[in-house]
Structure formats: structure tokens, C-alpha cells
Amino acid sequence: MDDDTANEILDGTYRALCKHGYAELTLQDIADETDKSKASIHYYYDTKEDLFTAFLEFLYGRYTDKVTGVTGASPQARLLSLLDVLLADGEDGPDTEFRTAMLEIRAQGPYNDGIREQLTKFDEFLYGELHSIIEAGIEREEFNEHVDPDLAAEFLTTMISGAHTRRVAVDYSMDRLHETVRTYVEQHLSPEPPEVSH
């Protein structure tokens, strides 16, 4: 399959997923969003799972480009910009439909090796990026030298995952969650411990 065909099918998958959600989605729904027939999509991808493994691979490429494209004058500035991008809401962020479909796809993790492997790649990539930013910040004495980069990176990865889940499940304001995470970075990673009066 050439790249144009692959991209057309995967772009159609994105639109179909936003419209129908994952559980109800059929190959026909995807075909309806492209100029391909259901049979030709089926020719490239045997099952809905195969197509979704490829789709997540495609999103992974976009995701890593987006994350590595975030720059900053210092590790702390880059970390805060990255949080702006990952926790964007409203017009700057993905649609509720897409976030919701992604949560449905996460629930496929335990039952589908291909999907779980792809999701694990996103998780590990984010962890790795956060880890290297935090390490660089400690080295430049921008972050507290007592911060454990492993734990701080786990922490932020888990917070971001929780922010996305609460946004979908209980329609929680991403702005409010964003403020919470920024406070962590500013207060708990910073080299100056909060002032304690006696």
C-alpha cells in the first residue's frame, strides 16, 4: 500500500472514530469517510484490531512529533510548555469525541496485545521525555537536587493520564487540572522549598 492510501484510510479512521466511538465502529463506517470500499480496506487490514494497531502507530508518530516540537529556553520552561500542549482544552485541544474514543481504546488494553503494545509506547515515550527534562533541570540547578527524576516523571505521567480520564468521565475542567500540575512543577520541583514559618 502506498503512503497516500494508508494516510487516507487512517485519516478516515480518525473521523469515523470521532463520529461513532470505538465500540460501535465498523469497517463500513471507516469506508464511508474515505473514497475506498469496505472490501479494499479489508484487503489491507484483516480485522478492526489490525487497523487500530496501525492507527495507533500513526497517532504515535504525530504525538512524538508534537512532543519533541515543544521547545523552551530552559528545562523548566520546556516542561511548562509541554504541559500546556498536553493539557490543552477547548479549541487548542482534541475534541471530546476523540478523547472519549481514546479512553474506550485504553479499555481494550488487557484484551488486545497489539493495542496494548502501542499504548505502552505512548506511555513510555512521555515518561522518557519528562524524565530527561527533569534530569536536565536538576543538572542546571533549576530543579531541586533532591528530586528523584524517576518518581517525578512517574508522577507527571500518571497525573496527565488522570487528567484525561477525569476530563472524559466527569467533564472536569482541564484548566483546573492544568493549574494543579503547574503548581506541582513550580512548588515541588523548584530548588527553593516552600517557606515554613515558626
Added chain:
Amino acid sequence: MDDDTANEILDGTYRALCKHGYAELTLQDIADETDKSKASIHYYYDTKEDLFTAFLEFLYGRYTDKVTGVTGASPQARLLSLLDVLLADGEDGPDTEFRTAMLEIRAQGPYNDGIREQLTKFDEFLYGELHSIIEAGIEREEFNEHVDPDLAAEFLTTMISGAHTRRVAVDYSMDRLHETVRTYVEQHLSPEPPEVSH
């Protein structure tokens, strides 16, 4: 409907949900887990959504009992015990099947008012409990007086949600996540800021 009938249907719903997941679940699957017919379940609950709204109400009662049943000699001890309970894994925690089904149900939030309202009750209850424990800890000078109870409670609520999502999506170790959250409580809420050497 008497309480016994309701409990039997809702217990059957729990078992059916673990076996089949939410997306594929039918009233017949639930009937198969009880001594009721599909028609009699349908008599009590018009739709699968109605049944799930009642099911989440039933889980909410169990959840609040579990959370309020956690005691501790001090606010910090109670907070750590509560995290033990909420982040339990293996034999002490719910099955992977149940966690996964709950993530699927969370993805229903945007499309189903009844389900979203129930999920919001869980979220608000947990936030409220964490908030009151943190406030009590600050009052007793067990936690740093500069901690903002609103932000710290948001923080922990979001972390717990993220821990559950990562556990399902990428089979991340709950023990590891648990350690991360404990470290937050011990290091960042404690009245002694981490020692900074010069």
C-alpha cells in the same frame, strides 16, 4: 422491587460485566447470572443505561462505606491507609476485568447523563474525603501549613484516576504507582521541606 431482587440483579450485573465487558453486554448476559428472566429484568429497568445508572448507585454505596471505613491514628496515617485501599492490587484489589469494565463505563460519561452524574458523585466524594483529611492534617500541624488543601486534594484525586487508567491501558504496576503517591504525601505534604545542601 424488594431489596433482595435489586441486589440479586445488581450482583449479577457485576459478574456479567466482568465476564463480557460493557460494550458487548446484553440484558440476557445479566439474566444468565441471576435466577431472573431477561423479561423480568427488563420490567425493572427499561434500558441497559437505566440498569447501569442503578448499578453505579449500588457501587457508590459500597465505595463510600469502604472509604469511610478506613481509619487511622492521625490524618496522615488515615491518608496513607486510604491510598493502600484505593491503590490495592493483586488479591486485595478488584479484578482486571472489573477495572477494565469501569474504564469502558467512564468512556460513556460524555454521552449518558445518568452515568456521568453517578461517576461525578464518586469523583466528588473522593475529592471531599481527601480534602477533609488534608485540612485536618494541616490543623494538627502534621502537614505543612502552606499546603493548599484544594490543590492537594485535586492532585491526589487526579493521581488515583491516572493510576487506574494506566493499570488497565498499559498494565502498569499498581505497586509502583502506589510508591509514587506515598512519596508525594511523605515529602510534599510533610511540614519539613526536603533538606537542601549547599
